[in-house]
Amino acid sequence: MRIEIDHRGADRAAPRHPEKAHRPDNPIQRKPAWIRVKAPTHPVYHETRALMREQKLVTVCEEAACPNIGECWSQRHATMMIMGDICTRACGFCNVATGLPRALDPDEPRRVGEAVARLGLRHVVVTSVDRDDLADGGAAHFARTIGAIRAAAPGTTVEVLTPDFLRKDGALEVVVAARPDVFNHNLETVPRLYPTIRPGARYYHSLRLLDRAKQLDPALFTKSGLMVGLGESRTEVMQVMDDLRSAEVDFLTIGQYLQPTAKHAAVDRFVTPEEFEDYARLARAKGFLLVSATPLTRSSYHADRDFAALRAAREAKLAAAAPA
Numbered sequence: 349m350r351i352e353i354d355h356r357g358a359d360r361a362a363p364r365h366p367e368k369a370h371r372p373d374n375p376i377q378r379k380p381a382w383i384r385v386k387a388p389t390h391p392v393y394h395e396t397r398a399l400m401r402e403q404k405l406v407t408v409c410e411e412a413a414c415p416n417i418g419e420c421w422s423q424r425h426a427t428m429m430i431m432g433d434i435c436t437r438a439c440g441f442c443n444v445a446t447g448l449p450r451a452l453d454p455d456e457p458r459r460v461g462e463a464v465a466r467l468g469l470r471h472v473v474v475t476s477v478d479r480d481d482l483a484d485g486g487a488a489h490f491a492r493t494i495g496a497i498r499a500a501a502p503g504t505t506v507e508v509l510t511p512d513f514l515r516k517d518g519a520l521e522v523v524v525a526a527r528p529d530v531f532n533h534n535l536e537t538v539p540r541l542y543p544t545i546r547p548g549a550r551y552y553h554s555l556r557l558l559d560r561a562k563q564l565d566p567a568l569f570t571k572s573g574l575m576v577g578l579g580e581s582r583t584e585v586m587q588v589m590d591d592l593r594s595a596e597v598d599f600l601t602i603g604q605y606l607q608p609t610a611k612h613a614a615v616d617r618f619v620t621p622e623e624f625e626d627y628a629r630l631a632r633a634k635g636f637l638l639v640s641a642t643p644l645t646r647s648s649y650h651a652d653r654d655f656a657a658l659r660a661a662r663e664a665k666l667a668a669a670a671p672a
Contacts, residue, residue, distance in 0.1 A: 364445045365611055367438045374614035376607050382621055383604060383643045427473040427509075427648040428460050430493055431486045435477035437548040441536070441575060443608035444477055452486070457493040461500030471652035472497060473532075475509035478548070485511055487519035491526035505529040505655055507571075509647055512554050520557060524564045530599075530655065531561045532571040532647060535592070538584040545578060545613055559595035569637075569658055573601035573647045576627075579616040585627065589634050598637040599658055602627050603645035619643065637661040 434449045435442070464472050474493055479486040494506050507530035513519035524531065539551040562570050572592055576585065585602075592600060602624065607615050621643060628641035638658045640650070 364443075365438070365609070367446050368609075368611035371611050373610035374607065374612065376610060377615050377618070379606070380618050383606070383618065427475060427651075428463070428493075429475050429477065430456055430460065431476045431479050431489055433477065436480040437478040439536075439548070440545045440613040441578070441605060441608075443612070449477065449479060449481060452482075452489055457489070457496035458500075460493050461496035461498075464497050464504055465501040469501065469504050469652070471505045471507065471529075471655045472501075473507045473509055473648035473651050475648070476511060478511040480514070480548075483516070484522065485513040485516035485519045487513065487516065487522040490523045494523075494526040494528055507532055507648070507651055507655065509533070512549050512557055514548075514550065514553055520560055521564060524561055524568065527565075528568070530569045530571055530658075531558075532573070532599075533557055533561075534573040534647060535588060536573070536575055537578055538574075538580045538588055540584065541578055541580060555591055555595055558592070558597050562596045569599065569655075569662075570595070570597045571599040571601070571647075572597050573603070573645075575605035576602060576619045577605040577615050577617055578613060586630060589631050589636075593634050593636065598662070599654070600631050600636045600639050600641075601645050601647055601649075602631075602639075602641035603649075604643040637665065 431452060432449045433445060434447045435444045436446070436449060438446045460474065474490070474497075476486055476490065490508055490510065494508070497504060497506050506528045508523060508528045509532040510520075510523060512533065533554060535551065535554050536549075537545045542549065542551050558570050558572055561568060574585065574588060589600065604619055605613075605615060607613065624641045624643060624645075628639045631639040631641065638654060638661055640654060
């Protein structure tokens with residue numbers, strides 16, 4: 349039996365995923381050529397990493413073992429993960445540590461804003477762990493962080509990738525009232541796989557969250573993402589696309605699931621680049637303003653470039669619908 353240990357600090361010298369220790373190992377498959385990435389070596393990568401350490405900030409890039417970290421950090425793009433690095437959920441796909449989170453750091457929003465300004469970001473993605481232990485799920489902390497970014501870097505557009513705020517009445521309203529430019533919440537997988545892949549969540553609650561965000565602010569861009577390669581069928585993915593369009597979601601991302609450790613859900617198969625192109629074609633035909641579907645697509649991958657394309661797509665759609 350192999351349990352992954354986090355060695356980044358003495359206070360973290362414990363199993364990263366204690367809730368998964370009893371599970372049998374799922375061998376990690378060798379990745380195909382189209383999904384391999386180079387180890388980060390660019391000097392700007394190390395500068396970005398040093399800034400995150402200096403500001404005592406957590407990034408999902410590191411915590412979720414994102415394969416794109418070398419490319420993104422070499423361009424000074426980092427996705428901030430607020431409210432700590434310990435999640436109250438234990439999803440079958442996720443590499444973020446599970447356990448009892450620490451108290452919120454009231455100075456964190458300011459430090460995030462300062463880091464965004466120093467990195468010179470045109471667009472920033474702010475995400476978080478699930479905080480089921482908090483009465484509002486961390487919604488007010490999201491709002492304070494958005495405000496701090498606006499104060500420190502007024503020209504930066506802000507995208508939030510939030511938890512589902514399950515059983516947290518009023519939480520979504522607090523986040524939307526802070527006026528992010530993009531509201532993102534990932535469905536992650538098809539409904540049939542929720543019991544094993546996303547056991548603490550509810551598919552239709554997440555779908556309603558996205559729908560409600562658009563109702564609260566029709567001008568808000570909404571976004572959601574899926575992983576494939578977990579055993580879902582093409583028909584199931586198409587149904588999720590239809591569900592998202594019924595909620596008027598603007599932007600869909602689809603990427604390959606990669607197994608973080610032997611204790612996580614196994615990769616059912618590696619979806620080919622040609623299949624991703626097919627998914628992108630289908631999604632565009634269903635009416636999404638923007639679609640990113642590649643093996644290495646992640647929610648915040650190329651988010652700055654994608655936001656510009658998303659805004660341009662909406663403007664083009666409005667111009668086409670305007671009377672002559």
